[in-house]
Amino acid sequence: MTKSQKWVSFLILSMTCGVIYQVAYIRFVFLGPTARALDVSSQDYANIISVFGIVAMVMYFFGGWFADRLSPKFLVVTALAVTGIADLYLGTVPGYWGILAAHVVMAVAGMGLYWSALVKAIGMLGDSSEQGRLFGFLEGVRGVTSTVVGFVGTAVVAASVAEAAGVLWLIRLYGILCFVYAALVWLFVKGDDRRLAGLGSSTVTLRQLWRAARNRYTWLIGGTVMLMYCFYTTLGYFSPLLEHRYGMAAALVGVIGVVRTYVFQFVAGPAGGVVVDKVTRSTPRFLRWMFAGCALIALSFLVLPRDSAFKWVALALMFALCLLVFASRGVYWAQVGEAGIHPDERGGVIGLASGIAYLPDAFLPTLSAWWIGDPSATPAVPEQGGGYTALFLFLLAVALLGLGLTTLTDRTRRRELAARAAPAGAEAAPLAA
Template sequence: MIRNIKTRHMILGLLCAMYFIAYVDRVNIAVAAPFIAKEFNLSPTELGFIFSAFAYPYLVMQILGGWLADRFGPKKILLILSLIWGLATLLTGFIGGLITLVIMRVLLGVGEGGAFPTATRAMTSWMPKSSRGFAQGITHSFSRLGGAITPPIVLAIVYYAGWREAFIVLGVISLLWSLAYLLLFTDTPHQHKTITPAEIEEIGEPARKNKASGKTPWKDMISKMWLVTFVDFCYGWSLWVFLTWLPSYLKDDRGFDLKAMALFTTLPLLAGVIGDTLGGVISDKLYIRTKRLRFARVSVLSLGLFLAFLCIMPMIFIRDPLIAIVLISACFFFLELTNPVLWSLPMDIAGKYAGTAGGMMNSGFGLAGAISPVVFGFLIQTTGSYTLPFLISGGLLLVGAIAALMIDPNRTVREIAERPVDYQYKSRTTPAFAMGISSGHKR
């Protein structure tokens, strides 16, 4: 069994640990929020701004972090980023009020903002094309697993020590991961001491991708990634709502006590872990069986968003708290089914520019994070209800499901750059699915 573990599997495990830790550090604020709000007498609107303080630098760092990883390699960039967010988490345990808490959240957003695009660039070199969906799925499964275990872990530390101690412990763990990453990771398989020629051959073309050189094809990348970015925004709106407001929703609207809140905050996130894993596996299996990349990606992406929409709408109006939890969990499962597909698209489309493309896509997620927690909190405070905020989330899921049908990962950045001018003009004015039908090519 151990002999079957390849160097790339070890690298993937290291990245899984990073995704796990990053999400623990990201969502711990939502679990601790009721206790922080009580200590500093914070309103729902102020809590919304605290949640969003993370998202503003997170948004800015998406493209910048991915571009830096393309230029200077993921090892150096991710090491710096992980040190920043680890220190920010640790220092949150020493805040003195609203302003210092916002500062720590901003630093956390800087550190984590470029992490996932940088990791995507790393996976582009280390993972064969047929395993990209699985790699993105399993790493994001670990991120949701981190989010799922955060409520009981943080609440346990809060119960026995305090909310400040929770941030200190988690910050130390983050810094220990940075040390492991420094010792074990290399930018490319060729640089790793334990890699074998046979495994390099198994990885194939991605193993030969090094740092991007020359001018970044921004125009081509924007034309190919803008729709993916918009769909990621629609996905991200609901995810940010769940990650930031779910504990408060269960406590204030559904009337759960501390123990019930810990349990029922965890269940939807565990459903997301399963969704993340299955989404990547299903997409890869569809691609291997049909050789139709577009079908393998778009079918899972669009259907997942639509089914999430079908779950969130009745949840809004059903008063039975247990049925509501089941619907929230189902919504989160289908929502997360789409996540590995979204993160596979920059790898499919941009190749050695996957870091930049991944950051461009995830800027939609970051923008949603900058807006949705504040809007959600404002609407709760002004309407006294969670109904309208959740209706907006459901509407965006439906819009995203429809928009996803227009995405075509076969039209890569390189292909667009090399096409004749007249073909590029046609591709900009003709929907991707219409071009696929008229050409008769497999998608």
């Protein structure tokens, strides 16, 4: 493979990452309009999203099995094509059960067929000294692609006479893009069988999972990521909050949704990594700062009056929260390396911790929709389940739990290092308060 073939392959593969998940996670930008476009209630749409989350969580465990047995290029092309079919089918508004089936298919394709195959496909483009740069640039290209596609989508919706009709055209457009990228991958992506063989197995065995279950860091890391992921999962519900409680224009809310979901992805992630490396020198310590900031913002939303006079304050708070959440997402899996987990056990720890970490996708959309009810209802109609007050109380509790868990992770690691140093005559350092 020539150098130009390598970077063309890398660029195309990275860009697919910014396309394949667009419809599955369209709620982060267009929550209410998507439910109306698909002709389902907000609660029914939330239930469908939760089923998607459950299937996606299960598929993460099977992705490695597929990637070990089939060509990564074939799997990526298949996943894109299947997702494109599901997107176009969804654009026909097939009713509740059809929408549910489409989301199940997207979860199987995106997490079962695509993700592990993409990781292998990217990994075989470079030797061991290039892996960090390859995956770092992967996230950057993914973020840029998602941002560009997101702004195009916002323009499509804004240009439509009816917002719901615009969302349907957008879903169809994303489906077509999936087919375009499937063709580009098939025609232009090259592989290196020698490097692919050197990457080893991606399958997580039952034995690895059993060993991971007995490792305390599996639960500490998985729990920490799960708590921060609660904030990420609920970010989509800030759009109806800004529009229907703080009076922001729907078109502006769409642009804000793209910035919130994609721009912070490639801005805050690298910034978080720099702060961990240069300032805190500890991921749990950094995450403790992030949880403290999230707790303060959740408390601020609890006391901030839901009135149009405070809409810019609400927007500033939401952007501050996005900065904290995406800075955390960029580094929280670095805890696996910092904890000194043996390489033979890392696959099991990451696999089981991922199952714990992404649990919010299985229940939080349904719960959040029940809390806030119909976001387009007038304020005179009482919000069911406690409304946004219940949501922010939940997030405040999550942030406080995250503070405790990151403190425990940090102290556990310090004790281990002190215990290892003691036999060599080193004096154990006092634990941080």
